[in-house]
Amino acid sequence: MSASKDIESTRDAGPRDTRQRILTAAVELFRRRGYTGTGMKQIAEAAGAPFGSIYHFFPGGKAQLGEEVVRTSGVVYLDLVAGLMTPYEDRVAATADVFIAAADTLRELDFADPCPIATVAMEVANTNEQLRQATSEVFGNWIEEIAAYYAAGGIPEPAARETASSVIALLEGAFMLGRAARSTEPVLAASRAAAAIVRAAAAGE
Amino acid sequence: MSASKDIESTRDAGPRDTRQRILTAAVELFRRRGYTGTGMKQIAEAAGAPFGSIYHFFPGGKAQLGEEVVRTSGVVYLDLVAGLMTPYEDRVAATADVFIAAADTLRELDFADPCPIATVAMEVANTNEQLRQATSEVFGNWIEEIAAYYAAGGIPEPAARETASSVIALLEGAFMLGRAARSTEPVLAASRAAAAIVRAAAAGE
DNA sequence: GTCTATATCTTGATAGAC
DNA sequence: GTCTATCAAGATATAGAC
Numbered sequence: 213m214s215a216s217k218d219i220e221s222t223r224d225a226g227p228r229d230t231r232q233r234i235l236t237a238a239v240e241l242f243r244r245r246g247y248t249g250t251g252m253k254q255i256a257e258a259a260g261a262p263f264g265s266i267y268h269f270f271p272g273g274k275a276q277l278g279e280e281v282v283r284t285s286g287v288v289y290l291d292l293v294a295g296l297m298t299p300y301e302d303r304v305a306a307t308a309d310v311f312i313a314a315a316d317t318l319r320e321l322d323f324a325d326p327c328p329i330a331t332v333a334m335e336v337a338n339t340n341e342q343l344r345q346a347t348s349e350v351f352g353n354w355i356e357e358i359a360a361y362y363a364a365g366g367i368p369e370p371a372a373r374e375t376a377s378s379v380i381a382l383l384e385g386a387f388m389l390g391r392a393a394r395s396t397e398p399v400l401a402a403s404r405a406a407a408a409i410v411r412a413a414a415a416g417e
Numbered sequence: 418m419s420a421s422k423d424i425e426s427t428r429d430a431g432p433r434d435t436r437q438r439i440l441t442a443a444v445e446l447f448r449r450r451g452y453t454g455t456g457m458k459q460i461a462e463a464a465g466a467p468f469g470s471i472y473h474f475f476p477g478g479k480a481q482l483g484e485e486v487v488r489t490s491g492v493v494y495l496d497l498v499a500g501l502m503t504p505y506e507d508r509v510a511a512t513a514d515v516f517i518a519a520a521d522t523l524r525e526l527d528f529a530d531p532c533p534i535a536t537v538a539m540e541v542a543n544t545n546e547q548l549r550q551a552t553s554e555v556f557g558n559w560i561e562e563i564a565a566y567y568a569a570g571g572i573p574e575p576a577a578r579e580t581a582s583s584v585i586a587l588l589e590g591a592f593m594l595g596r597a598a599r600s601t602e603p604v605l606a607a608s609r610a611a612a613a614i615v616r617a618a619a620a621g622e
Numbered sequence: 623g624t625c626t627a628t629a630t631c632t633t634g635a636t637a638g639a640c
Numbered sequence: 641g642t643c644t645a646t647c648a649a650g651a652t653a654t655a656g657a658c
Contacts, residue, residue, distance in 0.1 A: 385590030
């Protein structure tokens, strides 16, 4: 029996970072089923963790878990998008290519939301001030980072920030339409529109 | 007591269309709290209707109610946006002004979603095929209608549809950012970006 | 058709054995 | 720190009196 137990504990793997597995499972579930639509028991099961472990690692309960999901995803995505864009000299081409890559991601995820915080942001905007603030800060960080990239490319400062905001809005909205239609078309169309936005801003209107 | 009852039934008003009040209450709650975040009891209470009436008028339960909310809102909004745009000769100005009006609406709603189906669309895209299809059809109708408006303004057909899709995506995404930040800024910035998108399409790229 | 009471299930969360 | 049992409250849905 002790041999069987050893095999079990080896097969069930992840002996170390149960906390990380819970966080990862929550990210995956939130982007498919949303925040209110995901249960704590589902998260525990998907993480292969006992139910009680969630409250051991996240004593603040679902709200704390939700906030950590939003904030950690925010950092991961900031690095990801920044990594995709910065190598480019041409800001217009960089922006368009990010949308094309996003279309591939959308399909690979079988039309789950490529943005891990969007569905949550919509759900909590009027219902949970703590989470609303977290999503707002994450969106704000994204906008700042991309605005700096556009500014470095020669777009003057008030316009750079507005352009960044609109490009992110366009991407999020295109994800929404693409998920509803189960099609990458809206994201590919948005790629050309995003190029037009950046091009206009670079031309000083 | 019968006099009192008469007063009651007069004050509680809506003696006729309980069904319509339920539908209206559901629209209001869904756009603030989402689909999974709204309970049937809350809807009944907000509608001033007895709980059982929901299942009398919507025997298909929450899914049927959700679908009717999506479809009826879709028609209402199609008429609304079309009514805002069609008087204009200049497609670029018309588009920009719709966004400015939308920013006002966002604030008037205290940052509830001006689009009554967006939050629901995000929640159900991977979890409820019936509702997902309803949201997809509504978005599709909007895109068609606006595409026809752009096409009538001189934008050739494949581009007109892509432009309409991107303008709607931009609007939805701007609502998302604006709600999260509790600010109309993202929608106002998107107004200028939307103008750039339509202008580029009208210029044949 | 209106309205109440209830059945059944699931939720987030806690207690406590191990 | 792992895991189970359980709680109270909420959900959707139904039955049935009026």
